[in-house]
Amino acid sequence: MSYQVAVLAGDGIGPEVMAEARKVLAQVEKRFELQIGYQDYDVGGVAIDNHGCPLPEATLKGCEAADAILFGSVGGPKWENLPPNDQPERGALLPLRGHFELFCNLRPAKLHAGLEHMSPLRADISSRGFDVLCVRELTGGIYFGKPKGRQGEGEAEEAFDTMRYSRAEVRRIAKIAFEAAQGRRKKVTSVDKANVLACSVLWREVVEDVAKDYPDVTLEHIYIDNATMQLLRRPDEFDVMLCSNLFGDIISDEIAMLTGSMGLLSSASQNSKGFGLYEPAGGSAPDIAGLGIANPVAQILSAALMLRHSFKEEEAAAAIERAVSKALSEGYLTGELLAAEQRADAKRTSEMGDFIAQAI
Amino acid sequence: MSYQVAVLAGDGIGPEVMAEARKVLAQVEKRFELQIGYQDYDVGGVAIDNHGCPLPEATLKGCEAADAILFGSVGGPKWENLPPNDQPERGALLPLRGHFELFCNLRPAKLHAGLEHMSPLRADISSRGFDVLCVRELTGGIYFGKPKGRQGEGEAEEAFDTMRYSRAEVRRIAKIAFEAAQGRRKKVTSVDKANVLACSVLWREVVEDVAKDYPDVTLEHIYIDNATMQLLRRPDEFDVMLCSNLFGDIISDEIAMLTGSMGLLSSASQNSKGFGLYEPAGGSAPDIAGLGIANPVAQILSAALMLRHSFKEEEAAAAIERAVSKALSEGYLTGELLAAEQRADAKRTSEMGDFIAQAI
Numbered sequence: 255m256s257y258q259v260a261v262l263a264g265d266g267i268g269p270e271v272m273a274e275a276r277k278v279l280a281q282v283e284k285r286f287e288l289q290i291g292y293q294d295y296d297v298g299g300v301a302i303d304n305h306g307c308p309l310p311e312a313t314l315k316g317c318e319a320a321d322a323i324l325f326g327s328v329g330g331p332k333w334e335n336l337p338p339n340d341q342p343e344r345g346a347l348l349p350l351r352g353h354f355e356l357f358c359n360l361r362p363a364k365l366h367a368g369l370e371h372m373s374p375l376r377a378d379i380s381s382r383g384f385d386v387l388c389v390r391e392l393t394g395g396i397y398f399g400k401p402k403g404r405q406g407e408g409e410a411e412e413a414f415d416t417m418r419y420s421r422a423e424v425r426r427i428a429k430i431a432f433e434a435a436q437g438r439r440k441k442v443t444s445v446d447k448a449n450v451l452a453c454s455v456l457w458r459e460v461v462e463d464v465a466k467d468y469p470d471v472t473l474e475h476i477y478i479d480n481a482t483m484q485l486l487r488r489p490d491e492f493d494v495m496l497c498s499n500l501f502g503d504i505i506s507d508e509i510a511m512l513t514g515s516m517g518l519l520s521s522a523s524q525n526s527k528g529f530g531l532y533e534p535a536g537g538s539a540p541d542i543a544g545l546g547i548a549n550p551v552a553q554i555l556s557a558a559l560m561l562r563h564s565f566k567e568e569e570a571a572a573a574i575e576r577a578v579s580k581a582l583s584e585g586y587l588t589g590e591l592l593a594a595e596q597r598a599d600a601k602r603t604s605e606m607g608d609f610i611a612q613a614i
Numbered sequence: 615m616s617y618q619v620a621v622l623a624g625d626g627i628g629p630e631v632m633a634e635a636r637k638v639l640a641q642v643e644k645r646f647e648l649q650i651g652y653q654d655y656d657v658g659g660v661a662i663d664n665h666g667c668p669l670p671e672a673t674l675k676g677c678e679a680a681d682a683i684l685f686g687s688v689g690g691p692k693w694e695n696l697p698p699n700d701q702p703e704r705g706a707l708l709p710l711r712g713h714f715e716l717f718c719n720l721r722p723a724k725l726h727a728g729l730e731h732m733s734p735l736r737a738d739i740s741s742r743g744f745d746v747l748c749v750r751e752l753t754g755g756i757y758f759g760k761p762k763g764r765q766g767e768g769e770a771e772e773a774f775d776t777m778r779y780s781r782a783e784v785r786r787i788a789k790i791a792f793e794a795a796q797g798r799r800k801k802v803t804s805v806d807k808a809n810v811l812a813c814s815v816l817w818r819e820v821v822e823d824v825a826k827d828y829p830d831v832t833l834e835h836i837y838i839d840n841a842t843m844q845l846l847r848r849p850d851e852f853d854v855m856l857c858s859n860l861f862g863d864i865i866s867d868e869i870a871m872l873t874g875s876m877g878l879l880s881s882a883s884q885n886s887k888g889f890g891l892y893e894p895a896g897g898s899a900p901d902i903a904g905l906g907i908a909n910p911v912a913q914i915l916s917a918a919l920m921l922r923h924s925f926k927e928e929e930a931a932a933a934i935e936r937a938v939s940k941a942l943s944e945g946y947l948t949g950e951l952l953a954a955e956q957r958a959d960a961k962r963t964s965e966m967g968d969f970i971a972q973a974i
């Protein structure tokens with residue numbers, strides 16, 4: 255089989271961790287007899303510097319010609335004071351999501367055995383572990399709803415945003431959550447604010463309706479404010495969390511932080527045709543860029559998600575995940591996952607990539 | 615001085631903890647020579663049962679005639695399956711906030727010395743303590759913005775909500791945050807989603823503008839998703855958090871849970887004339903209602919907030935707060951704040967009230 259990947263490494267640690275993902279993919283190609291072609295494109299801050307905008311036409315065309323997008327990370331202090339629409343993160347990610355209708359965002363967050371001490375949670379809570387999959391709607395809600403803008407003058411000037419969801423939009427993302435739950439612990443927690451938002455009332459109705467087709471899956475509803483709280487007390491009781499765009503933004507970041515190891519988390523954003531964008535959950539970490547100490551695991555795992563979801567190469571994806579587990583369980587770790595007194599044993603970015611590639 | 619208070623005890627533990635607040639207020643009246651008149655009104659589930667709606671006309675009229683509202687808590691399983699608009703919490707609180715234009719919600723959350731173990735945070739994080747004041751805008755944004763509703767049919771049926779803020783609305787709540795910060799650690803963190811929301815861009819502009827009048831206060835901006843994360847890692851670095859209605863709902867609950875002792879937290883909701891609604895942060899806890907074990911501290915502290923903010927009786931307010939601190943520091947605690955092996959020492963609801971009243 256042969257695939258084309260648009261590689262958008264971006265800024266900060268993006269290029270370094272992407273190099274390790276490519277190293278691992280090269281090994282996967284050999285072992286599983288796949289052919290993967292790569293084309294690199296500028297995105298984010300580097301694209302602003304080279305072409306004047308965070309998502310140049312050539313990058314978008316390149317993504318259109320590819321079977322999937324492997325995304326690094328974007329942003330940094332240099333571009334922080336640009337107007338919101340022109341900033342690297344917003345100006346690249348939102349148009350990509352919109353253009354390819356990447357409505358489904360999967361953000362798994364698991365507390366790895368042996369890394370419980372990284373979690374900011376109290377020892378007796380983190381020791382129970384947790385494994386949550388956030389299924390976030392990514393092309394609707396208040397992110398893209400119209401009208402959005404300003405009107406009026408002086409102190410009466412108003413800004414407005416519209417949160418908007420159709421039954422069809424809720425239904426397609428809800429189905430994905432229930433299907434995912436069937437392959438997991440068979441529980442969906444739908445996050446909303448149905449005591450305030452008309453969108454959430456519709457959301458609840460549709461989710462209840464979809465649930466009827468999955469009698470083996472338990473459904474519960476929780477308000478966003480309460481969800482933020484309960485995740486702190488009993489994260490182990492959540493399995494799949496089904497969220498609208500804005501609430502998914504908040505919940506997925508909260509559970510990522512609860513693992514305490516953002517460098518291990520990746521995410522998949524897909525459309526209904528299997529096309530997707532795969533990226534690490536952490537940011538561009540400009541403070542450690544170029545030092546060769548960034549954790550490449552999240553980027554490597556995003557390559558595994560690409561193999562699984564866009565290329566249906568389950569075996570190859572699982573092989574990468576096994577190799578990563580082997581590295582972690584053998585204590586092969588980058589510095590940020592080690593206590594101060596163990597930092598001397600920290601592996602460098604490229605050592606992590608080498609180990610994982612060899613373990614394939 | 616003489617004041618009129620509308621007492622809305624509500625459901626669940628509401629009436630029991632309210633009785634203790636009244637006990638403490640009676641002592642305050644004697645000690646500080648105040649005259650406080652009380653009128654009780656039904657609200658929430660009990661109002662639905664007795665009058666068919668969660669906020670009867672008589673209750674609203676009674677509140678209008680009073681100088682402040684002392685609110686207990688509302689809701690319970692019995693009324694959970696009513697349509698959203700008719701439910702106790704939503705159907706009572708939102709109209710009260712709207713009717714009296716209670717635009718300013720103050721929700722302090724402090725990790726009390728000696729109660730660090732209650733926090734769900736890791737010991738090395740909670741041991742640093744924290745003391746955060748959430749200043750939440752309470753009558754604008756997506757809670758009250760128009761249009762809100764539904765249109766279309768079948769799978770194309772859509773629901774929509776409007777987030778809306780004027781410069782004047784942002785300015786008045788921002789001022790309150792900066793003034794509060796001047797009396798605290800002189801830092802305001804404004805929470806928004808300016809990389810996505812037009813409302814947040816306006817919010818940021820106005821907050822920057824207001825900041826110019828408070829040169830002694832440091833201002834920083836943080837995205838809501840990042841705020842949810844940073845609170846878990848470094849809660850001690852936040853002082854005043856300035857939030858829109860929806861983001862404040864989320865942040866105030868997250869910081870409340872981070873203290874691990876919701877029974878100690880109260881909140882004040884005020885309008886521009888000093889009229890206000892004072893309530894505990896926790897819910898109606900129907901599971902323990904009537905057992906005489908609920909923690910009355912949050913309700914007692916909400917009476918202190920009433921004295922301070924609506925009646926300008928600072929000395930009386932401070933006396934209540936000192937009495938509460940005395941109880942806590944002497945280990946005079948209700949059961950939920952004690953480890954299992956110390957539960958035998960747990961104080962009952964009325965014992966807490968007695969102790970605090972006597973300490974006035």
Ligand SMILES: CC(C)[C@H](C(=O)O)[C@@H](O)C(=O)O
Pocket residue numbers: 343344347348503809810839
């Ligand atoms: C950069 C920003 C627009 C984006 C979002 O809010 O979706 C980011 O926070 C994310 O979660 O991918």
Ligand SMILES: CC(C)[C@H](C(=O)O)[C@@H](O)C(=O)O
Pocket residue numbers: 449450479703704707708863
């Ligand atoms: C009951 C509900 C409408 C309310 C809100 O969302 O404001 C509650 O969660 C609160 O925070 O007081």
